[in-house]
Amino acid sequence: MQDLTDNALMLKVKKGNLDKLGLLYERHKKKLFGFFYNLGNNPSVSEDLVQNVFVRMLQYRNSFSGDGTFGAWMFRMARNVNYDYHKKTLKKIEFSGNSFNIEIKDPMDDELNEEIEAEGNNALLRRAMAKLPEEKRQVLVLTKYKGLKFSELAEIIGCTEGAAKVRVHRALKELRSIFLELEIA
Amino acid sequence: MNKEVFEIKAMDYLAGGMTLTDKDAFELFLKENSEYKKAYAELEASWNSMQSLDTPEPSSQMDNAFFTMLSEEVEKNVKKSSKDFFETWLGWFKPQFALGALLLVFGLGLGYFLASDGEVETSQSEVADKETEAVRQKLVLTLLEQPSANQRLQGVGEANKIADVDEIVIKALLKTLNSDANVNVRLAAVESLTNYVDNPLVRQGLVQAIPNQESPIMQITLANLMVALQEKASIEPFKQLLKEQELDTTVKKKIKNSIESII
Numbered sequence: 001m002q003d004l005t006d007n008a009l010m011l012k013v014k015k016g017n018l019d020k021l022g023l024l025y026e027r028h029k030k031k032l033f034g035f036f037y038n039l040g041n042n043p044s045v046s047e048d049l050v051q052n053v054f055v056r057m058l059q060y061r062n063s064f065s066g067d068g069t070f071g072a073w074m075f076r077m078a079r080n081v082n083y084d085y086h087k088k089t090l091k092k093i094e095f096s097g098n099s100f101n102i103e104i105k106d107p108m109d110d111e112l113n114e115e116i117e118a119e120g121n122n123a124l125l126r127r128a129m130a131k132l133p134e135e136k137r138q139v140l141v142l143t144k145y146k147g148l149k150f151s152e153l154a155e156i157i158g159c160t161e162g163a164a165k166v167r168v169h170r171a172l173k174e175l176r177s178i179f180l181e182l183e184i185a
Numbered sequence: 186m187n188k189e190v191f192e193i194k195a196m197d198y199l200a201g202g203m204t205l206t207d208k209d210a211f212e213l214f215l216k217e218n219s220e221y222k223k224a225y226a227e228l229e230a231s232w233n234s235m236q237s238l239d240t241p242e243p244s245s246q247m248d249n250a251f252f253t254m255l256s257e258e259v260e261k262n263v264k265k266s267s268k269d270f271f272e273t274w275l276g277w278f279k280p281q282f283a284l285g286a287l288l289l290v291f292g293l294g295l296g297y298f299l300a301s302d303g304e305v306e307t308s309q310s311e312v313a314d315k316e317t318e319a320v321r322q323k324l325v326l327t328l329l330e331q332p333s334a335n336q337r338l339q340g341v342g343e344a345n346k347i348a349d350v351d352e353i354v355i356k357a358l359l360k361t362l363n364s365d366a367n368v369n370v371r372l373a374a375v376e377s378l379t380n381y382v383d384n385p386l387v388r389q390g391l392v393q394a395i396p397n398q399e400s401p402i403m404q405i406t407l408a409n410l411m412v413a414l415q416e417k418a419s420i421e422p423f424k425q426l427l428k429e430q431e432l433d434t435t436v437k438k439k440i441k442n443s444i445e446s447i448i
Contacts, residue, residue: 004312004316016262018255018258018259018262019255019259019317019320019321020317021255022252022255022317022320022321022323022324023316023317023320025251025255026320026323029243029247029248029251030240030242030243033240033243033247034240037240037241038238038240043241043243043244046243047243047244047246047247047250050243050247050251051247051250051251051254054251054254054255055254058258121234122237122238122239125234125235125238126238129238140235143235144235144236144238149202150196150200150202162193165192165193165196165197166189166192166193166196168196169192169193169195169196169228170192172228172231172232172235173227173228173231175231175235176227176228176230176231179231179234
């Protein structure tokens with residue numbers, strides 16, 4: 001027996017059956033949390049942003065037509081939520097030119113060396129991600145999630161499928177060169 | 186192969202989105218072009234490290250915040266739709282709406298008799314209903330843990346909507362009955378539990394809750410319930426309660442009558 005699809009559930013939410021949003025939340029909360037976290041938000045902010053996405057889904061439920069996939073609609077909303085959040089915080093604080101909230105300590109710090117040793121490439125990769133331009137970072141984080149096809153990515157970022165593949169390719173290439181630069185430094 | 190075509194094909198190959206023929210052709214191309222082979226290997230390494238980027242688990246606070254928000258929205262929506270219904274109903278007095286409604290009823294009737302493929306939809310709805318029940322149970326458990334009495338009352342209300350409650354929800358309701366600081370929440374929990382008195386766990390829990398109650402209204406409610414259920418196991422806890430010095434005289438009288446009725 002197959003479960004109702006995400007699109008069918010969201011159409012039910014649109015018709016006023018708001019309970020069904022709970023099912024969509026259970027199915028996608030981890031994916032969304034990972035999206036915000038890997039974009040560089042801390043866990044607490046990422047949780048708030050997940051909540052904001054679902055609040056928006058309720059607010060704009062009538063805009064869901066069911067033509068595209070629910071995943072693409074959800075991630076488009078998530079991108080807007082992330083953009084709005086950083087726009088707001090940008091007004092509040094002096095922006096350092098990098099929205100990736102990773103704690104970058106003095107490289108001479110012993111603790112940092114231990115941390116890097118322990119976490120290995122993961123910590124270095126996060127630092128490399130922090131240096132990527134926002135648009136490229138988003139494209140990479142979106143492709144990280146299994147089940148997200150290039151056609152869906154194209155729908156989210158508003159381009160053709162071919163262009164989406166080219167963008168991911170170039171973002172990966174840039175990530176690699178930043179990663180190597182950091183490794184040498 | 187130009188640069189852009191390579192970029193597209195490399196991504197297709199990485200994501201496993203190529204046909205067997207295209208895959209073989211691409212592998213052959215890499216074999217014959219060492220420069221592209223190197224570029225692809227670097228791309229693959231970058232892709233693999235991205236895929237292994239770990240993410241922590243979200244906390245339970247995120248679930249609490251979401252389900253609280255959802256239950257508030259559901260409540261608002263129910264109020265709004267009942268208001269809308271009233272306004273629509275008033276609108277029906279206009280002749281054109283009445284005619285429209287008549288045609289709609291006719292159409293629905295016709296559709297009902299002509300419909301033949303309802304089974305798939307029914308089975309899908311059953312699955313969705315089961316999933317909804319599971320989410321509702323989670324919602325009940327979350328709401329019962331909230332500091333606000335109003336939200337805990339809402340939690341008990343949500344429990345009443347569940348057709349088949351599981352043991353975890355029953356235990357949560359019994360815990361509310363025994364330890365909630367607010368008497369209204371405890372009363373609502375008794376009412377909710379009366380829906381499942383056929384379950385031995387519920388009956389046992391209700392009997393065990395008798396000595397824990399200090400509020401006269403709770404004591405009387407439980408006494409009435411035990412008489413209705415003719416639950417002989419409740420006699421002993423009631424006798425214990427009668428020994429309490431501070432027991433209200435009206436309650437004392439009520440409990441004595443109840444014990445006699447049960448015997």
